[in-house]
Amino acid sequence: MPQSCSHSRLIRTVEPKTLGCEECLAIGQMWVHLRLCRECGHVGCCDDSPGRHATAHFxxxxxxxxxxxxxxxxxxxxxxxxxxxxxxxxxxQNGPIPRYY
Structure with a gap:
C-alpha cells in the first residue's frame, strides 16, 4: 500500500522533457519502461532497462x-x-512514446 514520506514535499507538477528516455534516445539504446522525475521532468528508463537512467538521474x-x-x-x-x-x-503523456521493447 502506498505510504507517505518526508520527501513528498518535493513533488512538483512537471512537464516531461522528452518523449522517451532522454539518455537512451541520445545514444539509440532500448528501454523497457519509463520513469518521470517529479521534481524536474527528466524522463529516464527503469531498472529493468539496460541503461537504468532514472536511477542514474537520482x-x-x-x-x-x-x-x-x-x-x-x-x-x-x-x-x-x-x-x-x-x-x-x-x-x-505528451503524445505517442516510441516503443523500444
Missing amino acids: HATGHPIIEGYDPPEGWGWCYIDEIMIDLPNQTP
Missing part, C-alpha cells in the same frame, strides 16, 4: 521521487525511503 541530482510513466502506472517511488508513495496527480 544519483546525479538527488531528486528522490519518480512516477511510473510509460505505461502510466499511477504510482510513485521514493528512492531515499525505498517506498511506494501516493502522488497528488498523474502526469499526462
Whole structure:
C-alpha cells in the first residue's frame, strides 16, 4: 500500500522533457519502461532497462521521487525511503512514446 514520506514535499507538477528516455534516445539504446522525475521532468528508463537512467538521474541530482510513466502506472517511488508513495496527480503523456521493447 502506498505510504507517505518526508520527501513528498518535493513533488512538483512537471512537464516531461522528452518523449522517451532522454539518455537512451541520445545514444539509440532500448528501454523497457519509463520513469518521470517529479521534481524536474527528466524522463529516464527503469531498472529493468539496460541503461537504468532514472536511477542514474537520482544519483546525479538527488531528486528522490519518480512516477511510473510509460505505461502510466499511477504510482510513485521514493528512492531515499525505498517506498511506494501516493502522488497528488498523474502526469499526462505528451503524445505517442516510441516503443523500444
